Amino acid sequence: MTDTERTAFEVVRRREAGKDGGEPDGGLFAIEESLGYLMNYAARAFSRELSPRLAAHGARMGQWAVLMFLWAQDGQTQRELSREVAIEDATMVRTLDRMERDGLVRRERNPRDRRQINIFLTEKGWALRDTLVPEAIEGNRSASRRLSEDERRQLLDLLGRVIGALEEQPRG
Amino acid sequence: MTDTERTAFEVVRRREAGKDGGEPDGGLFAIEESLGYLMNYAARAFSRELSPRLAAHGARMGQWAVLMFLWAQDGQTQRELSREVAIEDATMVRTLDRMERDGLVRRERNPRDRRQINIFLTEKGWALRDTLVPEAIEGNRSASRRLSEDERRQLLDLLGRVIGALEEQPRG
DNA sequence: AGCTAACAATTAGCATACTTATTACTGGTT
Protein backbone atom coordinates (compact mmCIF):
# COMPACT_ATOMS: atom_id res chain seq x y z
CA MET A 1 0.00 0.00 0.00
CA THR A 2 2.87 2.38 0.68
CA ASP A 3 3.99 1.11 -2.67
CA THR A 4 1.44 3.24 -4.41
CA GLU A 5 3.49 6.30 -3.62
CA ARG A 6 6.37 5.00 -5.68
CA THR A 7 7.22 6.76 -8.92
CA ALA A 8 9.48 5.79 -11.74
CA PHE A 9 12.03 8.21 -10.48
CA GLU A 10 12.22 6.55 -7.11
CA VAL A 11 12.44 3.23 -8.83
CA VAL A 12 15.42 4.57 -10.71
CA ARG A 13 17.03 5.56 -7.45
CA ARG A 14 16.33 2.21 -5.86
CA ARG A 15 17.87 0.31 -8.70
CA GLU A 16 20.90 2.48 -8.73
CA ALA A 17 21.46 1.64 -5.08
CA GLY A 18 20.86 -2.08 -5.35
CA LYS A 19 22.57 -2.60 -8.65
CA ASP A 20 24.37 -5.92 -8.71
CA GLY A 21 26.91 -5.18 -11.41
CA GLY A 22 27.46 -7.08 -14.61
CA GLU A 23 27.62 -6.52 -18.32
CA PRO A 24 26.87 -2.95 -19.36
CA ASP A 25 24.48 -3.78 -22.18
CA GLY A 26 24.03 -7.50 -22.27
CA GLY A 27 21.82 -8.00 -19.26
CA LEU A 28 18.59 -6.34 -18.22
CA PHE A 29 18.20 -2.94 -19.79
CA ALA A 30 18.75 -0.49 -16.97
CA ILE A 31 16.11 2.17 -16.88
CA GLU A 32 18.44 4.57 -15.09
CA GLU A 33 20.60 4.44 -18.20
CA SER A 34 17.76 5.50 -20.43
CA LEU A 35 18.35 9.07 -21.43
CA GLY A 36 15.25 9.09 -23.61
CA TYR A 37 13.06 7.88 -20.81
CA LEU A 38 14.34 10.50 -18.39
CA MET A 39 14.01 13.31 -20.92
CA ASN A 40 10.44 12.34 -21.61
CA TYR A 41 9.71 12.05 -17.92
CA ALA A 42 11.26 15.44 -17.17
CA ALA A 43 9.35 17.07 -20.01
CA ARG A 44 6.05 15.69 -18.72
CA ALA A 45 6.82 16.73 -15.17
CA PHE A 46 7.55 20.22 -16.42
CA SER A 47 4.37 20.28 -18.44
CA ARG A 48 2.36 19.39 -15.35
CA GLU A 49 3.99 22.36 -13.65
CA LEU A 50 3.58 24.96 -16.40
CA SER A 51 0.32 23.81 -17.93
CA PRO A 52 -1.98 25.05 -15.14
CA ARG A 53 -0.08 28.32 -14.99
CA LEU A 54 -0.77 28.99 -18.65
CA ALA A 55 -4.31 27.70 -18.39
CA ALA A 56 -5.01 30.29 -15.72
CA HIS A 57 -4.69 32.86 -18.51
CA GLY A 58 -6.49 30.81 -21.13
CA ALA A 59 -3.44 29.50 -22.97
CA ARG A 60 -2.28 25.91 -23.59
CA MET A 61 1.12 24.31 -23.67
CA GLY A 62 1.24 23.80 -27.41
CA GLN A 63 0.31 27.41 -28.00
CA TRP A 64 3.10 28.72 -25.83
CA ALA A 65 5.92 27.94 -28.26
CA VAL A 66 3.97 29.35 -31.19
CA LEU A 67 3.28 32.54 -29.26
CA MET A 68 6.97 32.96 -28.41
CA PHE A 69 7.97 32.80 -32.05
CA LEU A 70 5.16 35.08 -33.14
CA TRP A 71 6.05 37.65 -30.50
CA ALA A 72 9.57 37.58 -31.91
CA GLN A 73 8.29 37.88 -35.47
CA ASP A 74 4.65 38.38 -36.33
CA GLY A 75 3.13 37.38 -39.65
CA GLN A 76 5.15 34.24 -40.34
CA THR A 77 3.74 31.52 -42.56
CA GLN A 78 2.54 28.26 -41.07
CA ARG A 79 5.42 26.47 -42.67
CA GLU A 80 7.94 28.85 -41.16
CA LEU A 81 6.33 28.46 -37.78
CA SER A 82 6.26 24.68 -37.87
CA ARG A 83 9.93 24.61 -38.86
CA GLU A 84 10.86 26.93 -36.02
CA VAL A 85 8.80 25.22 -33.37
CA ALA A 86 9.99 21.91 -34.82
CA ILE A 87 6.63 20.21 -35.12
CA GLU A 88 4.99 18.81 -38.22
CA ASP A 89 2.91 21.03 -40.48
CA ALA A 90 -0.15 18.96 -39.74
CA THR A 91 0.29 19.48 -36.02
CA MET A 92 0.70 23.21 -36.52
CA VAL A 93 -2.55 23.38 -38.46
CA ARG A 94 -4.51 22.04 -35.51
CA THR A 95 -2.67 24.15 -32.96
CA LEU A 96 -3.44 27.24 -35.03
CA ASP A 97 -7.06 26.15 -35.38
CA ARG A 98 -7.35 26.23 -31.61
CA MET A 99 -5.48 29.51 -31.33
CA GLU A 100 -7.76 31.03 -33.94
CA ARG A 101 -10.79 29.65 -32.11
CA ASP A 102 -9.45 31.22 -28.90
CA GLY A 103 -8.94 34.53 -30.64
CA LEU A 104 -5.15 34.62 -30.29
CA VAL A 105 -4.22 34.69 -33.97
CA ARG A 106 -5.67 35.56 -37.36
CA ARG A 107 -4.97 33.70 -40.63
CA GLU A 108 -4.36 35.71 -43.74
CA ARG A 109 -3.83 34.14 -47.15
CA ASN A 110 -0.72 35.53 -48.82
CA PRO A 111 -1.85 37.33 -51.99
CA ARG A 112 1.53 36.91 -53.68
CA ASP A 113 1.58 33.16 -53.13
CA ARG A 114 -1.86 31.84 -52.45
CA ARG A 115 -0.44 28.57 -51.14
CA GLN A 116 0.87 30.34 -48.08
CA ILE A 117 -1.00 31.64 -45.06
CA ASN A 118 0.51 34.30 -42.82
CA ILE A 119 -0.30 34.18 -39.14
CA PHE A 120 -0.83 37.42 -37.26
CA LEU A 121 -1.30 37.90 -33.55
CA THR A 122 -4.52 39.54 -32.42
CA GLU A 123 -4.52 42.13 -29.68
CA LYS A 124 -5.41 39.35 -27.29
CA GLY A 125 -2.45 37.35 -28.55
CA TRP A 126 -0.09 40.27 -27.98
CA ALA A 127 -1.55 40.97 -24.57
CA LEU A 128 -0.84 37.47 -23.33
CA ARG A 129 2.84 38.22 -23.49
CA ASP A 130 2.85 40.22 -20.28
CA THR A 131 0.94 37.62 -18.30
CA LEU A 132 2.40 34.43 -19.76
CA VAL A 133 6.09 35.27 -19.71
CA PRO A 134 6.28 35.62 -15.92
CA GLU A 135 4.51 32.28 -15.54
CA ALA A 136 7.03 30.59 -17.80
CA ILE A 137 9.90 32.17 -15.92
CA GLU A 138 8.43 30.95 -12.67
CA GLY A 139 7.94 27.45 -14.11
CA ASN A 140 11.53 27.32 -15.25
CA ARG A 141 12.72 28.59 -11.93
CA SER A 142 10.78 25.86 -10.21
CA ALA A 143 12.27 23.19 -12.45
CA SER A 144 15.83 24.35 -11.85
CA ARG A 145 15.27 25.01 -8.17
CA ARG A 146 17.80 22.40 -7.15
CA LEU A 147 20.47 23.35 -9.65
CA SER A 148 23.21 25.91 -9.34
CA GLU A 149 23.42 28.50 -12.08
CA ASP A 150 26.36 26.62 -13.59
CA GLU A 151 24.45 23.37 -13.52
CA ARG A 152 21.43 24.98 -15.12
CA ARG A 153 23.56 26.33 -17.93
CA GLN A 154 25.21 22.99 -18.39
CA LEU A 155 21.87 21.23 -18.56
CA LEU A 156 20.75 23.61 -21.30
CA ASP A 157 24.00 23.01 -23.14
CA LEU A 158 23.81 19.23 -22.86
CA LEU A 159 20.19 19.18 -24.00
CA GLY A 160 21.12 21.36 -26.94
CA ARG A 161 23.81 18.93 -27.97
CA VAL A 162 21.47 15.96 -27.66
CA ILE A 163 18.97 17.76 -29.90
CA GLY A 164 21.73 18.57 -32.35
CA ALA A 165 22.86 14.95 -32.47
CA LEU A 166 19.33 13.66 -33.01
CA GLU A 167 18.45 16.20 -35.66
CA GLU A 168 21.47 15.68 -37.87
CA GLN A 169 20.63 11.97 -38.06
CA PRO A 170 20.84 10.58 -41.63
CA ARG A 171 17.18 9.49 -41.54
CA GLY A 172 17.91 7.12 -44.44
CA MET B 1 13.23 29.87 -48.80
CA THR B 2 16.41 28.68 -47.16
CA ASP B 3 14.56 29.81 -44.09
CA THR B 4 12.36 26.78 -44.21
CA GLU B 5 15.30 24.67 -43.11
CA ARG B 6 15.53 26.54 -39.85
CA THR B 7 14.58 24.75 -36.67
CA ALA B 8 13.89 26.08 -33.23
CA PHE B 9 17.25 24.83 -32.13
CA GLU B 10 19.05 26.87 -34.74
CA VAL B 11 16.96 29.85 -33.76
CA VAL B 12 18.14 29.35 -30.22
CA ARG B 13 21.71 29.41 -31.40
CA ARG B 14 21.17 32.51 -33.50
CA ARG B 15 19.68 34.45 -30.64
CA GLU B 16 22.41 33.39 -28.33
CA ALA B 17 24.92 34.88 -30.73
CA GLY B 18 23.11 38.12 -31.44
CA LYS B 19 21.82 38.71 -27.93
CA ASP B 20 21.78 42.41 -27.13
CA GLY B 21 21.97 42.19 -23.36
CA GLY B 22 19.64 43.77 -20.87
CA GLU B 23 17.51 42.83 -17.90
CA PRO B 24 17.58 39.12 -17.13
CA ASP B 25 13.82 38.66 -16.79
CA GLY B 26 12.13 41.92 -17.56
CA GLY B 27 12.58 42.07 -21.31
CA LEU B 28 11.74 39.55 -24.01
CA PHE B 29 11.60 36.06 -22.64
CA ALA B 30 14.66 34.33 -24.01
CA ILE B 31 13.82 30.98 -25.49
CA GLU B 32 17.35 29.72 -24.93
CA GLU B 33 16.68 30.16 -21.23
CA SER B 34 13.66 27.93 -21.35
CA LEU B 35 14.58 24.67 -19.75
CA GLY B 36 11.07 23.33 -20.19
CA TYR B 37 11.01 24.10 -23.87
CA LEU B 38 14.35 22.39 -24.46
CA MET B 39 13.40 19.32 -22.45
CA ASN B 40 10.19 18.96 -24.41
CA TYR B 41 12.06 19.47 -27.66
CA ALA B 42 14.71 16.92 -26.73
CA ALA B 43 12.09 14.40 -25.70
CA ARG B 44 10.27 14.76 -29.01
CA ALA B 45 13.49 14.51 -30.98
CA PHE B 46 14.29 11.32 -29.11
CA SER B 47 10.84 9.96 -29.72
CA ARG B 48 11.23 10.53 -33.44
CA GLU B 49 14.43 8.52 -33.25
CA LEU B 50 13.19 5.60 -31.14
CA SER B 51 9.60 5.39 -32.31
CA PRO B 52 10.30 3.85 -35.73
CA ARG B 53 12.77 1.44 -34.16
CA LEU B 54 10.11 0.11 -31.83
CA ALA B 55 7.46 0.20 -34.53
CA ALA B 56 9.61 -2.11 -36.63
CA HIS B 57 8.85 -4.79 -34.03
CA GLY B 58 5.22 -3.80 -33.55
CA ALA B 59 5.63 -1.80 -30.31
CA ARG B 60 4.82 1.85 -29.58
CA MET B 61 6.53 4.45 -27.48
CA GLY B 62 3.97 4.46 -24.70
CA GLN B 63 4.16 0.71 -24.41
CA TRP B 64 7.90 0.71 -23.99
CA ALA B 65 7.94 2.04 -20.44
CA VAL B 66 5.16 -0.32 -19.38
CA LEU B 67 7.04 -3.25 -20.85
CA MET B 68 10.21 -2.31 -19.00
CA PHE B 69 8.44 -2.32 -15.67
CA LEU B 70 6.57 -5.52 -16.43
CA TRP B 71 9.76 -7.28 -17.45
CA ALA B 72 11.18 -6.24 -14.09
CA GLN B 73 8.06 -7.42 -12.26
CA ASP B 74 5.23 -9.21 -13.96
CA GLY B 75 1.67 -9.19 -12.66
CA GLN B 76 1.53 -5.69 -11.20
CA THR B 77 -1.79 -3.92 -10.85
CA GLN B 78 -2.68 -1.07 -13.17
CA ARG B 79 -2.40 1.34 -10.29
CA GLU B 80 1.10 0.15 -9.45
CA LEU B 81 2.11 0.44 -13.07
CA SER B 82 0.77 3.94 -13.53
CA ARG B 83 2.56 5.08 -10.37
CA GLU B 84 5.84 3.61 -11.57
CA VAL B 85 5.63 4.88 -15.10
CA ALA B 86 4.39 8.18 -13.66
CA ILE B 87 1.36 8.62 -15.88
CA GLU B 88 -2.27 8.97 -14.83
CA ASP B 89 -4.43 5.91 -14.25
CA ALA B 90 -6.70 6.93 -17.08
CA THR B 91 -3.78 7.09 -19.49
CA MET B 92 -2.60 3.67 -18.37
CA VAL B 93 -6.02 2.19 -19.08
CA ARG B 94 -5.84 3.18 -22.73
CA THR B 95 -2.22 2.15 -23.12
CA LEU B 96 -3.07 -1.26 -21.70
CA ASP B 97 -6.11 -1.47 -23.97
CA ARG B 98 -3.78 -1.15 -26.94
CA MET B 99 -1.26 -3.57 -25.48
CA GLU B 100 -4.00 -6.08 -24.87
CA ARG B 101 -5.30 -5.55 -28.38
CA ASP B 102 -1.77 -6.17 -29.69
CA GLY B 103 -1.45 -9.33 -27.63
CA LEU B 104 1.36 -8.11 -25.39
CA VAL B 105 -0.42 -8.36 -22.05
CA ARG B 106 -3.34 -10.09 -20.40
CA ARG B 107 -5.65 -8.54 -17.77
CA GLU B 108 -6.62 -10.65 -14.81
CA ARG B 109 -9.05 -9.46 -12.16
CA ASN B 110 -7.59 -9.98 -8.68
CA PRO B 111 -9.85 -12.47 -6.87
CA ARG B 112 -8.84 -11.21 -3.42
CA ASP B 113 -9.68 -7.61 -4.27
CA ARG B 114 -11.97 -7.42 -7.22
CA ARG B 115 -11.26 -3.72 -7.70
CA GLN B 116 -7.76 -4.51 -8.83
CA ILE B 117 -6.59 -5.92 -12.12
CA ASN B 118 -3.23 -7.60 -12.46
CA ILE B 119 -1.37 -7.27 -15.72
CA PHE B 120 0.58 -10.21 -17.04
CA LEU B 121 2.88 -10.34 -20.02
CA THR B 122 1.99 -12.77 -22.76
CA GLU B 123 4.65 -14.85 -24.46
CA LYS B 124 4.71 -12.23 -27.17
CA GLY B 125 5.24 -9.54 -24.54
CA TRP B 126 8.15 -11.42 -23.04
CA ALA B 127 9.65 -12.13 -26.43
CA LEU B 128 9.80 -8.45 -27.32
CA ARG B 129 12.42 -7.97 -24.66
CA ASP B 130 15.21 -9.40 -26.78
CA THR B 131 14.37 -7.33 -29.83
CA LEU B 132 13.34 -4.06 -28.20
CA VAL B 133 16.15 -3.63 -25.70
CA PRO B 134 18.88 -3.40 -28.33
CA GLU B 135 16.84 -0.81 -30.22
CA ALA B 136 16.49 1.30 -27.10
CA ILE B 137 20.18 1.02 -26.39
CA GLU B 138 20.93 2.10 -29.93
CA GLY B 139 18.51 5.02 -29.64
CA ASN B 140 20.12 6.18 -26.44
CA ARG B 141 23.54 5.81 -27.95
CA SER B 142 22.47 7.93 -30.86
CA ALA B 143 21.10 10.64 -28.56
CA SER B 144 24.28 10.82 -26.52
CA ARG B 145 26.54 10.50 -29.53
CA ARG B 146 28.07 13.91 -28.96
CA LEU B 147 28.53 13.58 -25.23
CA SER B 148 31.45 12.14 -23.34
CA GLU B 149 30.65 9.44 -20.82
CA ASP B 150 31.01 11.97 -18.02
CA GLU B 151 28.69 14.38 -19.74
CA ARG B 152 26.12 11.68 -20.33
CA ARG B 153 26.17 10.74 -16.67
CA GLN B 154 25.87 14.34 -15.67
CA LEU B 155 22.91 14.87 -17.97
CA LEU B 156 21.15 11.92 -16.37
CA ASP B 157 21.93 13.30 -12.95
CA LEU B 158 20.72 16.80 -13.77
CA LEU B 159 17.51 15.50 -15.31
CA GLY B 160 16.93 13.40 -12.23
CA ARG B 161 17.26 16.43 -10.02
CA VAL B 162 14.90 18.45 -12.18
CA ILE B 163 12.34 15.67 -11.93
CA GLY B 164 12.85 15.51 -8.19
CA ALA B 165 12.33 19.24 -7.85
CA LEU B 166 9.17 19.20 -9.92
CA GLU B 167 7.68 16.18 -8.19
CA GLU B 168 8.08 17.40 -4.65
CA GLN B 169 6.13 20.54 -5.56
CA PRO B 170 3.42 21.44 -3.00
CA ARG B 171 0.68 21.28 -5.62
CA GLY B 172 -1.61 23.29 -3.32
C1' DA C 1 0.02 27.05 -73.69
C1' DG C 2 0.21 22.72 -71.33
C1' DC C 3 2.47 19.31 -68.31
C1' DT C 4 4.70 18.21 -64.34
C1' DA C 5 7.18 18.53 -60.10
C1' DA C 6 7.40 20.76 -55.95
C1' DC C 7 5.30 23.22 -52.33
C1' DA C 8 1.76 24.85 -48.56
C1' DA C 9 -1.98 23.76 -46.16
C1' DT C 10 -5.27 20.50 -44.96
C1' DT C 11 -7.73 16.09 -43.70
C1' DA C 12 -7.98 11.62 -41.62
C1' DG C 13 -6.58 8.39 -38.45
C1' DC C 14 -3.84 6.98 -34.68
C1' DA C 15 -1.15 7.28 -30.05
C1' DT C 16 -0.40 9.39 -25.82
C1' DA C 17 -1.08 12.65 -22.36
C1' DC C 18 -4.24 15.29 -19.17
C1' DT C 19 -8.69 16.41 -16.14
C1' DT C 20 -13.13 15.30 -14.38
C1' DA C 21 -16.83 12.24 -13.43
C1' DT C 22 -18.64 7.44 -12.84
C1' DT C 23 -18.87 2.63 -11.50
C1' DA C 24 -17.73 -1.23 -8.71
C1' DC C 25 -15.85 -2.84 -4.82
C1' DT C 26 -13.70 -2.91 -0.04
C1' DG C 27 -13.22 -2.20 4.78
C1' DG C 28 -14.28 0.16 8.82
C1' DT C 29 -17.93 2.28 11.74
C1' DT C 30 -22.18 2.57 13.68
Next chain:
DNA sequence: AACCAGTAATAAGTATGCTAATTGTTAGCT
Protein backbone atom coordinates in the same frame (compact mmCIF):
# COMPACT_ATOMS: atom_id res chain seq x y z
C1' DA D 1 -26.70 -5.41 8.57
C1' DA D 2 -26.45 -0.95 6.65
C1' DC D 3 -23.74 2.97 5.56
C1' DC D 4 -19.93 5.58 4.08
C1' DA D 5 -15.41 6.87 2.87
C1' DG D 6 -11.82 5.53 0.20
C1' DT D 7 -9.80 2.88 -3.66
C1' DA D 8 -9.23 0.84 -8.56
C1' DA D 9 -10.55 0.95 -12.93
C1' DT D 10 -12.97 3.14 -16.51
C1' DA D 11 -15.41 6.65 -19.56
C1' DA D 12 -15.73 11.10 -21.69
C1' DG D 13 -13.77 15.03 -23.55
C1' DT D 14 -9.71 17.82 -24.84
C1' DA D 15 -4.83 18.80 -26.37
C1' DT D 16 -0.83 17.64 -28.75
C1' DG D 17 2.12 14.87 -31.33
C1' DC D 18 2.90 11.71 -35.49
C1' DT D 19 2.33 9.66 -40.56
C1' DA D 20 0.08 9.31 -44.97
C1' DA D 21 -2.87 10.99 -48.35
C1' DT D 22 -5.33 15.01 -50.57
C1' DT D 23 -6.18 19.67 -52.48
C1' DG D 24 -4.88 23.81 -54.47
C1' DT D 25 -1.17 26.72 -56.22
C1' DT D 26 3.19 27.92 -58.30
C1' DA D 27 7.05 27.61 -61.25
C1' DG D 28 9.87 25.49 -64.49
C1' DC D 29 10.30 22.71 -68.88
C1' DT D 30 9.13 21.54 -73.40
